Amino acid sequence: MFLSQLRRTADGGEVLDQVHRSDGIGAGTVRTIGVVGSGPMAIYVVKYLIMHDQPLEITVFEASGQAGLGMPYNPEMNADYMLCNAFSREIPPPVAPLIDWLKHLPERDLSEWELSYHELSARAFYPRVLIGEYLQSQFVDLCAKADAAGHTIIVRTDTAVSDIVPCAGGGAKVQWRHGDATGSTACDAVVIASGHSWSSHPQIDGVPLISPWPYTRITQAPGQRIGILGSSLSAVDVVVALGHARGHFEEIAGEVTWLPNDGQEDLSIAMVSHMGVMPEGDFYYPFPYGPASHLTPDAVAGEIAKGTDGLLDRVFALLLAELDEADPDYLNGLPAAARTVEGLAPAYFALRHDLGGLRSVRRDRVAARESIRRKETVPHRYVLLRGHEVFDDVLRALSDADYDRFHRHLLPVFADCYAAIPHLSLARIIALYEAGVLSLLATGAHSEFAQGPSGTISVETEDGRVTFDTMIDARGQSPARLADLPFKSLVPGLKHPDRPISDPFQLELAGTPASQIYCLALPQLLERHPFTQGLVDCAEHARALVGHMLRHA
Ligand SMILES: Cc1cc2nc3c(=O)[nH]c(=O)nc-3n(C[C@H](O)[C@H](O)[C@H](O)COP(=O)(O)OP(=O)(O)OC[C@H]3O[C@@H](n4cnc5c(N)ncnc54)[C@H](O)[C@@H]3O)c2cc1C
Secondary structure: OOHHHOOOOOOOOOOOOOOOOOOOOOOOOOOEEEEEOOOHHHHHHHHHHOOOOOOOEEEEEOOOOOOOOOHHHOOOOOOOOOEOOOOHHHOOOOOOOHHHHHHOOOHHHHHHOOOOHHHOOOOOOOEHHHHHHHHHHHHHHHHHHHHHOOOEEEEEOOEEEEEEEEOOOOOEEEEEEEOOEEEEEEEOEEEEOOOOOOOOOOEEOOEEOEOOOOOHHHHOOOOOEEEEEOOOHHHHHHHHHHHHHHEEEEEEOOEEEEEEOOOOOOOEEEEEEOOOOOOOEOOOOOOOOOOOOOOOHHHHHHHHHOOOOOHHHHHHHHHHHHHHHHOHHHHHOOOHHHHOOOOHHHHHHHHHHOOOHHHHHHHHHHHHHHHHHHOOOOHHHHHHHHHHHHHHHHHOOOOHHHHHHHHHHHHHHHHHHHOOEOHHHHHHHHHHHHOOOEEEEEOOOOOOOEEOOOOOEEEEEOOEEEEEOEEEEOOOOOOOOHHHOOOOOOHHHEOOOOOOOOOOOEOOEOOEOOOOEEEOOHHHHHOOOOOOOOHHHHHHHHHHHHHHHHHOO
16 A cells, blocks of 8 residues: 555565765765654654755655554554554654544544544544554644655665664765665665664563563463563553453443453453552643743853753752642642752652552542543642653753762652553553452562563562563663663764764764764663653654754754
């Protein structure tokens, strides 16, 4: 369908595309650009590149068979009941907003998703696989736009980039594999947008875990006592997938119950995490965000200008002032230590931890549903949600010691707030809990997992020692160093292989004063951009990178 609309060689990309300058690649001008990956990050990179007024030739290399999807939206990796937690108004449109795209779908396509035209909403959450169809169709539209604007886009699917060989002028040769064939494409500039990177054999404390990707590894997981490592969004996906595989959810008038399949009456599932709390349900908030009074971009810029000493505490004081103004009772209702960088998280999470993980999920769901129904925000959550974006500005300016404090003590609070769970997922979680199948256990920070002789896995929790037949890894993406990039000719030339990459995401290479190789690979970004977890961040990083690349071209 859509590949035939893209500029792609008839034999599927095996023919080497034309090399514009075989000598002196990148000698001052960027005309040929290689993009490694074709997920959301790459889509936004292409979006901003084709705004350039000079014609560009952009080659997009995609390892999988389908371009324009990305890992969390790919039906080969994700089930159709896994929901995206960004709504239309939040998703930066590559070409057209999600809601407009949905409204133009034929009624028959909508009904296949159990949707009808009249129910479509810019504030609703939709299945990630449906978002994948949107992204892919937007990518096609971007390619058409590029063509109309005089750019050339070559999309090479089933083409994995195996190496990036820097050239003296700043560009690089992109080496790739397509089936048994190998080839090389010379580019004036390269953007690495290779996305998520997961181990297919994850472990904890030397104990083997099951990877949740593709989701069929979850639905085919063996055993009746199933542990899930993690309790955030990925863990929710795993629980819901197990619920579908081992029984069925019945949804009547907004209430969900779960019934086991025959032979699954003894199923037990436990999410296990340090604190044993889950993020709260999605809540109503005005979007675009209303202005803040204290934690504003200008105030944060002012604090950064004063220098690194005490920077984290100064910006944290702005956050406290914002919380106090939005809801004077919130911090005053917590222990005094909540007003310190180290004390906020324990106080914030205690409200859920003390009642018990899933009991508090059930309690908080009521308030979250009321917030949406009445269109009334939850003031402290709205401050934290908006706050994380402003707080992000300060992270690259912190000393290493303060960054470490931020990472250990404040990041969990912000991450909890932006990981708001779609209500349908929450209802399914509660259904499994009420069916006596699901628990949420806290291990504390120093637990150790151990393997039993028959392959079982056990761990000490606050509720005693628990043993599982199988454990699924739902910890989410870990950060990685630039030195861990899988490109053997690139890494030895990095000037700072251990220094985190930051805006404008340009790699510094020994012997190349103006490298035109940029890195937006997620594990490397997460080193110092820990909030980079969503489509909004993809668009913002892509815009910053392209702005820099073309300004300096
Ligand atoms: C389970 C899960 C759920 C998520 N849910 C949401 C959500 O609901 N809302 C939200 O906003 N964000 C969500 N995210 C965040 C997600 O990171 C971003 O939305 C987005 O997918 C990041 O895009 P990306 O292009 O950087 O990476 P990816 O989506 O991973 O895409 C990278 C692409 O690069 C290709 N590639 C990799 N290596 C090579 C190579 N060497 N050569 C050629 N091609 C290569 C891959 O095949 C892939 O197509 C979720 C993340 C996960 C893991």
